[in-house]
Structures are given as C-alpha cells and as structure tokens.
Amino acid sequence: MPEGPLLRFQDVNTYYGDLHVLKDVNYSIASGEIVSLLGGNASGKSTTMKTIMGVVRPRTGSVIFDGVPIEKMSTADRVKRGIAPVLEARRLFPRMTVFENLEMGAYTRKRGPEFAEDLERVYSLFPRVKERLNQVSGTLSGGEQQMVAIGRALMARPRLICMDEPSMGLSPRFVEQVFDIIQEINRQGTTIFMVEQNANMALSIAHRAYVLQTGKVVLSGSAAALRRDPAIREAYLGELQVIPGQVDTDSPPVSSRIRAPVAPP
Amino acid sequence: MALSDLLLQQTINGLSLGAMYALLALGFTLVYGILELINFSHFNVFMVGSFIGLWTLQLMGINGQAVVMTGLPLIGVMMTALVVTMVLSGGLGVLIERLSLRPLRDVKGPAPMITTIGVSYVLFNIVLLTVGADSKNYPNPLPPVQFAIGDAVLRLREILIWVIAVLLMLGLHLFVQRSRMGKAMRATAQDPEAARMMGVEVDRVIVIAFFLGSALAGAGGLIFGLYYNFTSFIIGFNAGLRAFTAAVLGGIGNVPGAMLGGVIIGLIEAMGAQFIASAWTDVIIFSILVLVLVFRPAGLLGRVAPNKS
Numbered sequence: 001m002p003e004g005p006l007l008r009f010q011d012v013n014t015y016y017g018d019l020h021v022l023k024d025v026n027y028s029i030a031s032g033e034i035v036s037l038l039g040g041n042a043s044g045k046s047t048t049m050k051t052i053m054g055v056v057r058p059r060t061g062s063v064i065f066d067g068v069p070i071e072k073m074s075t076a077d078r079v080k081r082g083i084a085p086v087l088e089a090r091r092l093f094p095r096m097t098v099f100e101n102l103e104m105g106a107y108t109r110k111r112g113p114e115f116a117e118d119l120e121r122v123y124s125l126f127p128r129v130k131e132r133l134n135q136v137s138g139t140l141s142g143g144e145q146q147m148v149a150i151g152r153a154l155m156a157r158p159r160l161i162c163m164d165e166p167s168m169g170l171s172p173r174f175v176e177q178v179f180d181i182i183q184e185i186n187r188q189g190t191t192i193f194m195v196e197q198n199a200n201m202a203l204s205i206a207h208r209a210y211v212l213q214t215g216k217v218v219l220s221g222s223a224a225a226l227r228r229d230p231a232i233r234e235a236y237l238g239e240l241q242v243i244p245g246q247v248d249t250d251s252p253p254v255s256s257r258i259r260a261p262v263a264p265p
Numbered sequence: 266m267a268l269s270d271l272l273l274q275q276t277i278n279g280l281s282l283g284a285m286y287a288l289l290a291l292g293f294t295l296v297y298g299i300l301e302l303i304n305f306s307h308f309n310v311f312m313v314g315s316f317i318g319l320w321t322l323q324l325m326g327i328n329g330q331a332v333v334m335t336g337l338p339l340i341g342v343m344m345t346a347l348v349v350t351m352v353l354s355g356g357l358g359v360l361i362e363r364l365s366l367r368p369l370r371d372v373k374g375p376a377p378m379i380t381t382i383g384v385s386y387v388l389f390n391i392v393l394l395t396v397g398a399d400s401k402n403y404p405n406p407l408p409p410v411q412f413a414i415g416d417a418v419l420r421l422r423e424i425l426i427w428v429i430a431v432l433l434m435l436g437l438h439l440f441v442q443r444s445r446m447g448k449a450m451r452a453t454a455q456d457p458e459a460a461r462m463m464g465v466e467v468d469r470v471i472v473i474a475f476f477l478g479s480a481l482a483g484a485g486g487l488i489f490g491l492y493y494n495f496t497s498f499i500i501g502f503n504a505g506l507r508a509f510t511a512a513v514l515g516g517i518g519n520v521p522g523a524m525l526g527g528v529i530i531g532l533i534e535a536m537g538a539q540f541i542a543s544a545w546t547d548v549i550i551f552s553i554l555v556l557v558l559v560f561r562p563a564g565l566l567g568r569v570a571p572n573k574s
Contacts, residue, residue: 053462055458055461055462074466075461075462075464076461076464076465076466079462079463079464080464085462087459087462091456091458091459092459093451093452093455093456093459093460094455094456095451095455096448096451096452096455100448100451103445103448104448104449104452104460104463104465105463107445107449107463107464107465108463108464152463156463156464
C-alpha cells in the first residue's frame, strides 16, 4: 500500500454552472480514520460527497484516492477502487427487496465466496436486515432503511465509505445505534468520511473533523479540540443551523465568524 | 354461428393481436421506465423488423405461401427468422439511441421525444423509397393445420404466435427480475443517481433497454407478417399507436402492465370488430383509454407517483 492519505482533495474547485460551490478545498483522510464534515445548509457538504463519487467533477484541483488521481474517472471505476456511498435520505431502490438492494451494493464485484462472507458480515451487524430480506425496501421504517443503506455500502467491500447525513430523519434511539455501528465498521478496518448535521454525535465518534462554510474549509482539527471550540459549541453543538454567506471581509478570526442564526428557520 | 362460438373465435383473434401489441408495448415501457422518454421511432422499428423477417425468410428460399414445411425444418426456419429479426432490429434500436438520442442525453424538455418522431419518419421514408409503396406478400411456410372448436377455428399460426410471445415475455420477465443487468435496469428506473453510485454504467443500461425493446418490436413485426400474410411500409403507425396505448393503459414503465394492456387492446379490437364495426375500432380503443386514464391516471398497474424517496 502506498504511503500517504487514503483520500486527498487538492485545491478542489467545483461549480454548478456559474455557481462556485467548493472553493480551493483541501481534505486529507488517513486510512482507518473516521472524519466528519460539518457545515450548514448549502455549505458544500453534499457537493463534497458528489465530487468524491464522481457525480460532479471539479473544474480545477485533484481528488486522489490511494495515491491515484480519480477526478476524471467514472463513478463505476471509483466504486471498483473501493469507495462506496451511504446516500443522503438513504435512497434505497424502493421497489426492490432488501436482498436485491444488497446485491446492488455488490454490483461491481464478482459473485463468489466473498459475496457470501460480506452478506454474513451485514447480517451480524444488522440482524434485523436478515429478517427483512424479502421485503420490498420501500415498506421498511426509516431506521431499517438506514441499516440496509449501510449494509448496501458494505457489500461493495469498500476501503472508504462516504456517508451523507446518516442520522437524518431517525429517532434519537436509532441515531445512537447507527453511530455505534459506524464505529464498529470503522474498527473492522473501513475508513469513514461522514457529512453530518448532528455535530454532537458526529464529533463523539470522529477522530477529526472539517468545518465547511460557503464552500470553504474554515476550521479543521481533532474532534476533541473542535468540541471544545466555543464557536463550534455555539454554532453546532446547540444544534442550531448555520446561515451561510454574509462573511465580512474585515472580520475577526475564523472561528468567531461561524454564526448562529438569529431565529432558527 | 352461435354467440359462444363467436366469442371464442374473437378471443382467439384478440389474443393473437394482443400478443403482438404486448411485444411492441414492452419496448415503449422499457425505454420510458429508464429515460422517461416516449420513443416514437419504435413504431417504425416494428415496421422495419417486419421487413427484416420477410427478407430472412426469402433468403431461406421461402416465397409466399407456396413452400410448406413441417417438423424440424419448420422449427429451424422459424427460429432462424425470429433470431435474425430480433438481433437486427435490436441493433437498429441501439443505432438509433447512439446516433440520435445519446447526444441529447442532457437536453431537458421535449427535444429527445421530437427527435424520435423525426427518426421514425426517416425509417418510414427509407423503406417507402427503397422497397416501394405496395404491400408485400409475406412468406409463410406454416402448413394449413387448424382445429375446429365448435364453429370457431384455431389455426397453427395463432398457436405459434402465442408460443413465441409467451416465451419472449417470460424470457424478458426472468431477465428483468433475475439477471444482474435486469436488476441494474430496475434500479436505474427507480433511482438513476443512486444506481450510478452503486457502479451501474447507466449508458449501458440504456443501450440494453433499447436493444431488448427493439428486438421485441422486431419479433412483433415478424408476427404481424405471419398473421396477416403481408407487410408494408405503413404498418407501423396503427400497430404502434395501439401498442403505445396498451403501454399507457397498463401503466407506462411497468412491464406486466404492458403485457396486460396489449392483451386488453387486442381483445377490444377483435370484439369491437365483431359486435360493433371494425371502422369503429379506434373510437372504442381510445375511448376506453380516456376512461381508464380519467379514473386511474397511472394506468391499470401503474403507480400514481414514482416513489423516489
């Protein structure tokens, strides 16, 4: 295995038409880490995930996975190299069964003993999934769907899982369960890059985190340090939403520029 | 003829027409399910398929109805005609997708649909200008075997049409439900972006959908010729419109819906011609379509709104 980080963003700029979404963004994620990406609405979090998966391509800059630039590769080639997504709002194939959804996770891989091994791994992490194998996934509860969505990502036998809002729409009890399982998956050797609104939970399991605001990385560091940062506490750990934009040019230091809204929407 | 025999006879006729419409309707539904595109070139892929079948049979030395075959030679000739027609028609569909639709993949609005109308006219006129406007006698080596059931008659050609249609639809069903590519097709139809992020190459899925749909249309064209003993450059419009209606009636995008819709349209056409008047067939078919859509806008087996969550 080459030395260096598993995933690196090097001065990445991503646009939607004229809209400049990611601005000179740099990330570096080492093998074995859980890294969390925090930020308000429209800060570029989901665009980061789409840039990793190749759904949007950076205009400039480089995305390097395992030492190889991947920014020009097709999504399928990225999946084959070992990147799997857990998509925002789960995005299961609603009229396919749970088992078929898991099969789709392993779409780029050959069927064989490894497929059975991976199924067993998913069943041991999520016994509930095994009970629901032949159920049409659109009829599952939100929590069950999230289990299948994570299981589906594991079926790709990925080295890196990109998670977009794994706690979204789940009951608090379920959120804790999901985060426990994310930690367990990480302990089994999979690197995790996670976008999460629930900063409290995210920082409690992450090793490190980046804070994104209107397309720029404004803060990064160890999860423990970020949890102590007063601006982070105000902006995220109270779980208020951050209003993006309106950054004064002659403003005080970076961390105090992260604003809490006057009134939550 | 007693009423029950009339009903039986028209059921036999209707199921044969229905089998043809169902094969054709599947092509509309496969492409719509994935691209949300109504592919009007499908009308004339069916027509071209009918001519491919005609030429294939002629190349095997079968002209008109004079050559009668039985047993293994008959099965061999029919299989060959079917396979060649389906492969070449499928290839035509792939070519249409590559040349005229892929360049428009990211164009929003009705442009791709209008393009398919244009392609349809191109095919129509190429056949008109090269083979002529007259109807062609269709080679048919089937022996004139028939079974009388009361006063109703069941001919060998009807049995053949049903067997071909049922086998093809069963094959398609198994492909879509069981194969890796079939699952990728369903996943793409349900959530294209998520399918892509599983590593599905969506362009390939689209090519397969065009190939399968066009191959089935070719089979439908061959069936048309064997059933009516003629083909012509003009057959695509009526059959295509009825098959499209069948797809909408069953719920466009829904594979079993297309089969059901095809059979229903075929039966309506046959019964309408018997009990009302064949000139009124279109009025009846399209009135029923309007009624179904008023009360079930998504079609008989369709879902009201695509669930993409």
